[in-house]
Amino acid sequence: MAKSWTxxxxxxxxxxxxxxxxxxxxxxxxxxxxxxxxxxGPTQIVGVVICPAIQDYFDLxxxxxxxxxxxxxxxxxxxxxxxxxxxxxxxxxxxAGAVSIAIYGTPQVQALNQKLVEDKIPGTSPGFGISASxxxxxxxxxxxxxxxxxxQAAAAVQFFKDKAGGSLKGKKIAYVYYDNPxxxxxxPILEDLQKTEGFxxxxxxxxxxxxxxxxxxxxITQRYRPDFVIDHLFGRSPSVAIKEYKRAGFPLxxxxxxxxxxxxxxxxxxxxxxVAEGYHTLQFAGAGxxxxxxxxxxxxxxxxxxxxxxxxxxxxxxxRGLLIAAVHTEAIRNAIKAKGGRKPTGxxxxxxxxxxxxxxxxxxxxxxxxxxxxxxxxxWVQVFQVHNGKFxxxxxxxxxxxxxxxxxxxxxx
Amino acid sequence: MFHRESGVFKTSYAADMALYxxxxxxxxxxxxxxxxxxxxxxxLDEYYVSIxxxxxxxxxxxxxxxxxxGYTGQISIGHGAFMSxxxxxxxxxxxxxxxxxxxxxxxxxxxxxxxxAVVGIPSLRIKGIYLAIATLAAQLIIEWTxxxxxxxxxxxxxxxxxxxxxxxxxxxxxxxxxYLFLMAFAVLAIVGTSNLAxxxxxxxxxxxxxxxxxxxxxxxxxxxxxxWAFAISSFYAGVTGVLYTYYLGIANYExxxxxxxxxxxxxxxxxxxxxxxxxxxxxxxxxxxxxxTRWFLESFGAFIFSQADLANIIPxxxxxxxxxxxxxxxxxxxxxxxxxxxxxxxxxxVWPFSY
Numbered sequence: 001m002a003k004s005w006t007x008x009x010x011x012x013x014x015x016x017x018x019x020x021x022x023x024x025x026x027x028x029x030x031x032x033x034x035x036x037x038x039x040x041g042p043t044q045i046v047g048v049v050i051c052p053a054i055q056d057y058f059d060l061x062x063x064x065x066x067x068x069x070x071x072x073x074x075x076x077x078x079x080x081x082x083x084x085x086x087x088x089x090x091x092x093x094x095x096a097g098a099v100s101i102a103i104y105g106t107p108q109v110q111a112l113n114q115k116l117v118e119d120k121i122p123g124t125s126p127g128f129g130i131s132a133s134x135x136x137x138x139x140x141x142x143x144x145x146x147x148x149x150x151x152q153a154a155a156a157v158q159f160f161k162d163k164a165g166g167s168l169k170g171k172k173i174a175y176v177y178y179d180n181p182x183x184x185x186x187x188p189i190l191e192d193l194q195k196t197e198g199f200x201x202x203x204x205x206x207x208x209x210x211x212x213x214x215x216x217x218x219x220i221t222q223r224y225r226p227d228f229v230i231d232h233l234f235g236r237s238p239s240v241a242i243k244e245y246k247r248a249g250f251p252l253x254x255x256x257x258x259x260x261x262x263x264x265x266x267x268x269x270x271x272x273x274x275v276a277e278g279y280h281t282l283q284f285a286g287a288g289x290x291x292x293x294x295x296x297x298x299x300x301x302x303x304x305x306x307x308x309x310x311x312x313x314x315x316x317x318x319x320r321g322l323l324i325a326a327v328h329t330e331a332i333r334n335a336i337k338a339k340g341g342r343k344p345t346g347x348x349x350x351x352x353x354x355x356x357x358x359x360x361x362x363x364x365x366x367x368x369x370x371x372x373x374x375x376x377x378x379x380w381v382q383v384f385q386v387h388n389g390k391f392x393x394x395x396x397x398x399x400x401x402x403x404x405x406x407x408x409x410x411x412x413x
Numbered sequence: 414m415f416h417r418e419s420g421v422f423k424t425s426y427a428a429d430m431a432l433y434x435x436x437x438x439x440x441x442x443x444x445x446x447x448x449x450x451x452x453x454x455x456x457l458d459e460y461y462v463s464i465x466x467x468x469x470x471x472x473x474x475x476x477x478x479x480x481x482x483g484y485t486g487q488i489s490i491g492h493g494a495f496m497s498x499x500x501x502x503x504x505x506x507x508x509x510x511x512x513x514x515x516x517x518x519x520x521x522x523x524x525x526x527x528x529x530a531v532v533g534i535p536s537l538r539i540k541g542i543y544l545a546i547a548t549l550a551a552q553l554i555i556e557w558t559x560x561x562x563x564x565x566x567x568x569x570x571x572x573x574x575x576x577x578x579x580x581x582x583x584x585x586x587x588x589x590x591x592y593l594f595l596m597a598f599a600v601l602a603i604v605g606t607s608n609l610a611x612x613x614x615x616x617x618x619x620x621x622x623x624x625x626x627x628x629x630x631x632x633x634x635x636x637x638x639x640x641w642a643f644a645i646s647s648f649y650a651g652v653t654g655v656l657y658t659y660y661l662g663i664a665n666y667e668x669x670x671x672x673x674x675x676x677x678x679x680x681x682x683x684x685x686x687x688x689x690x691x692x693x694x695x696x697x698x699x700x701x702x703x704x705x706t707r708w709f710l711e712s713f714g715a716f717i718f719s720q721a722d723l724a725n726i727i728p729x730x731x732x733x734x735x736x737x738x739x740x741x742x743x744x745x746x747x748x749x750x751x752x753x754x755x756x757x758x759x760x761x762x763v764w765p766f767s768y
Binding site for chain 1: 463470566660668700704707725732
């Protein structure tokens with residue numbers, strides 16, 4: 001027994017030593033952008049599309065000669081949505097010389113926030129993370145970049161207000177949320193708005209993993225009978241919700257899904273586009289195929305003699321991946337320009353982020369304006385409706401109740 | 414541990430129970446301590462120290478679970494929840510009272526021990542898989558409570574930022590400083606568990622595990638010792654939670670969910686049930702496996718796959734490998750890495766004259 005083990009253990013030890021020797025590091029005219037992206041674990045439904053999209057965008061940038069003469073090396077690691085692993089990987093990426101990092105997941109953002117400041121590496125958390133981190137003075141190295149949960153909730157209310165003809169007085173709104181911290185987060189904003197707008201609000205918690213919500217939906221559709229419903233769900237649960245509303249005969253045109261309940265995958269899992277007809281979705285990056293950048297990526301694949309990846313069909317999530325990669329690229333571009341062509345550090349890239357404005361990538365993004373105080377870039381969203389088998393744009397980019405959101409950010413201090 | 418000995422003939426109970434069977438064992442341990450406390454933090458890059466930090470924290474937690482599962486034979490899949498009890502206790506103490514670590518760590522441990530003892534009450538009546546379900550319920554109840562009671566969770570985000578621990582007024586910020594900080598508690602946990610195992614309480618635990626009726630007949634109060642086992646195990650878990658909180662700078666219940674409990678069970682099963690060294694091996698193994706797999710693939714995978722494919726292959730292969738290695742170890746050596754280590758030692762003891 002023991003005898004046969006010895007050579008195996010020796011081999012394993014040799015492998016470990018060999019691995020120490022290898023690894024990833026940035027070259028001279030190369031900048032390393034770190035990414036944490038989960039293709040496994042509970043959020044893989046998003047990860048399997050968003051991670052390749054980020055890679056595709058950086059490949060495109062590099063194929064066009066890079067940013068101001070620098071190639072971008074994207075170093076992606078997967079942490080299965082586990083916080084200790086995320087911290088270990090962050091240390092790895094820091095050691096490799098990352099100048100910025102795309103974080104993935106709310107608890108990971110919270111755990112890394114302090115380290116980002118200590119190490120002066122800017123991190124992004126589009127559409128998740130800490131809502132209060134829109135405040136650049138308190139969270140200098142954290143960039144939500146896209147609408148936070150607070151802005152999203154405010155936008156959903158604004159959307160219904162416009163739909164109801166300018167007043168929500170006496171209307172009933174149901175807020176259906178995944179019962180985790182991310183799900184709770186918009187509640188204070190909704191409660192504030194309830195007072196000023198005079199609507200009735202009731203919240204319905206969906207316990208994780210949210211694959212069984214018949215009881216809640218019956219409660220909502222048969223007993224509460226709301227005028228509007230806000231779905232703030234993650235993972236599998238948005239599709240379950242759509243299916244249950246349909247079964248209960250509740251019109252989906254009264255329902256809006258916040259950003260993680262609004263992808264093609266959710267519609268398909270709910271049983272297809274006919275089932276979800278009328279469903280509204282809130283987006284922080286454009287949905288659909290009508291953007292020049294997507295054609296450029298297809299052309300890039302064509303030039304390599306490959307078909308475009310299947311991930312591109314999931315336009316909502318894929319486009320968000322492009323947004324993440326593009327803001328990092330723009331921040332780096334600003335940083336290099338500010339340094340007159342010299343290699344930027346993490347601190348320079350942070351300043352680069354704070355000078356991103358009027359950068360829309362052909363309408364894929366809102367008119368972002370990130371400043372040293374506003375790291376959210378305005379909190380813009382767009383609403384798309386499921387109609388005839390695709391997402392149809394319903395509103396232009398808009399932001400809602402900035403004063404309410406700002407007050408909440410102030411209060412969080 | 415690392416020595417080769419001969420002529421160990423124990424003639425008294427005291428000799429049999431001694432921590433160091435031979436003087437050389439003492440030297441081996443001292444050398445090991447010197448290596449890990451002095452040389453390693455000086456010689457290694459910060460990144461590698463950060464990996465060791467995670468292993469040290471995992472060691473404390475694995476030892477705790479091993480006391481309950483390995484020594485006392487009670488199964489628990491609520492270990493992650495007990496960690497969160499410790500984490501939130503400490504975080505609240507730090508935020509509201511500005512308590513230093515030497516208050517929060519015992520406080521977090523004691524609070525977890527209290528909750529653990531309550532959860533352990535059903536263990537008098539139910540055993541095995543039924544007890545597992547009871548502890549699973551505890552895991553879910555604790556998670557729910559933290560998520561829904563703002564007084565504990567500190568608001569809707571259910572996460573509390575905690576500043577780094579400070580010693581004599583200097584905050585411990587670098588990975589190396591944190592390494593020494595965590596090492597102190599890991600050593601305490603290791604020494605504590607080694608001594609517990611050879612004390613009256615530890616022997617009572619083992620008696621309860623091996624045959625509870627026989628244990629009761631020879632005068633061991635089963636109920637009391639089962640509760641003790643739960644309390645001590647949860648104390649370790651609580652301390653682990655506090656250490657995670659200090660290390661990560663945040664208490665967040667999402668990092669103590671059921672997968673964490675399962676990971677810790679995997680650690681002690683792979684490492685070896687009912688052994689201190691096994692807990693250490695298991696903690697190191699489970700923490701290192703994903704990292705080593707990734708290194709290996711990053712270094713050699715590029716010869717076979719494109720960079721884009723590799724990004725997809727690494728995480729998935731890692732999960733497959735993790736699962737298959739657990740099965741592999743359970744089939745080849747059910748007694749874990751600890752037994753494997755003993756086999757290797759026994760082989761070298763007589764090397765090169767093995768027959």
